[in-house]
Amino acid sequence: MTELELRDLRKTYRSRGRPPVEAVRGLDLLLRSGELLGLLGPSGCGKSTTLRMIAGLETVTGGDILVGGAPVTHLPAQRRNMGVAFENYALYPPLTVAENLAFGLKARGRRADADRRVAEMAERIGLTPLLDARPAGLSSGQKQRVALARALIREPDVLLLDEPLSHLDAAQRDTTRRELKRIQRDLGHTTILVTHDQEEALSLADRIAVMRDGVIQQLGTPYEIYDHPATVFVADFVGEPAINLLPATATADGHAARLSDVLELPLPVRAEAGRELIVGVRPEDWSLTGADGLPARVLAHEPLPESGLATLDLAGVDRPVTVLTGPDVRLAHDERVRLTADPRLTHVFDAATGESLR
Ligand SMILES: Nc1ncnc2c1ncn2[C@@H]1O[C@H](COP(=O)(O)OP(=O)(O)OP(=O)(O)O)[C@@H](O)[C@H]1O
Ligand SMILES: [Mg+2]
Incomplete structure (x- = not known):
């Protein structure tokens, strides 16, 4: 059982010669164990920055990140037990798809059942025919599914997905989305999903957070957000x-x-x-x-x-x-x-x- 909590989380990017950018300006959020939160908002509102801070890929300017009640704010990424699939999927080029999937498992000393789990996950995400291929030979949609499978296979406490299906065509996105929801529900990952696809967010998420300029404008169930938008911005942003x-x-x-x-x-x-x-x-x-x-x-x-x-x-x-x-x-x-x-x-x-x- 793993809750994820953000307390007044902040990020200011500072680079010499440029004014500081307040990308995230005080996020407070409590995700229940197994909950899937859809994070929506216009380009530049701070979605990826938020996910990167939670994953430990970006330092925090202020506030705290707690997993299961324990602060992880300053832990290195590899000690946070989070599954991460971002848009720029970093697969290991010399390894096959199967080896890419098994990599995290073997590193954790689970070699014995790694092969079985790789085969199982490949089947669920439709990667079985690609297991012997190397990343260079894959389409961007295929790479994205490998990245997703690799995040899921580790059975992490927290799953962080940043536009994980953006390169898939409509049909693949539909099936992968459904499988993702099934796996997420079966295994009870506490999940944050960033997407530009409102239909994706409305159909997958237990709750949705609509972000603007580094703050959450509204947090609620898809119905609450759609039927009772708290601001003009949310009303305008959600709905097509x-x-x-x-x-x-x-x-x-x-x-x-x-x-x-x-x-x-x-x-x-x-x-x-x-x-x-x-x-x-x-x-x-x-x-x-x-x-x-x-x-x-x-x-x-x-x-x-x-x-x-x-x-x-x-x-x-x-x-x-x-x-x-x-x-x-x-x-x-x-x-x-x-x-x-x-x-x-x-x-x-x-x-x-x-x-x-x-
Ligand atoms: N490494 C960085 N250095 C400086 N500024 C950055 C850096 N990364 C992001 N920013 C700025 O921080 C703000 C938030 O960026 P972020 O990538 O989190 O937005 P986003 O919501 O993920 O947008 P998108 O929907 O386009 O992916 C933007 O103004 C962006 O220009
Ligand atoms: Mg982004």
Whole structure:
């Protein structure tokens, strides 16, 4: 049973002649034993730096890292018992795939059962036909799967995966992702997975942390993050196609948001009269029914495999609104429609702070 805890973890990169870069600015995080945390955030927000510090590949500027309650903050990487698969998989070029996989095991004096475990892991990750190949002869997707298998085979306390499937094609990514989840669950690795692929994070993770500028903006289950984004940033970052974010002002009675001179949207919470807001409605949360909806004009409608995506113009609103439609809906250019949003599914943020009003 291995908990992973970060306490006020910090990293400032300093290089001569350049201003310091505060890459990680005080992370507090407690992962339960066996939990899989998805770490999401835009490029440069500090995801890899965080993983490298936990792995012991980067020094820490401040704070602590605890594994099973014991600090490992200043232990060398090889004494942390962590499985690491980063995007730039460092395989040993002179060794075969099988030898690469066995390397960590043999170093730990488990030669006896190493061959059996290598064969077993190769089978699970689809590497059996490649066991005698050398890294130079592998595609980047194949190398990535070797790196993943090598991280898993050591049965580490903590598994740190930084974009581990980024070089795989869609089909391979699907099967490898499923196998990864199965192994992770079977063996109970406490895991942090960094990915740019939201679908990957939402489908694999027990909880998701959304990072921005070196801090965690929100930590929660995939449902919490998606259904109750704590900030405009999180609402905008999670979800594809992206949420509609519309500047608005609370009406005099505070029960609606004025989107333009002629349009109001009912609010799920009461806002102070005149307060500047950002109202968020996900494309799938609009409906095109109801005679008293907002009047809108169709700019475009593109069919998607299982639905359709409409772009609409709302009178007096300066940005187009996207709406997910049913697969059988047909909308013509310039067609007039009425748009309603269920207030229970409408998100409201303070325009100044970006924080949710709920
Ligand atoms: N070795 C380094 N020296 C100086 N600055 C660095 C170093 N490594 C990262 N940085 C800076 O620290 C910040 C965080 O970088 P990091 O690689 O952790 O981001 P990331 O979230 O992993 O981004 P990406 O999604 O692009 O991989 C960035 O501003 C980056 O430029
Ligand atoms: Mg990175």
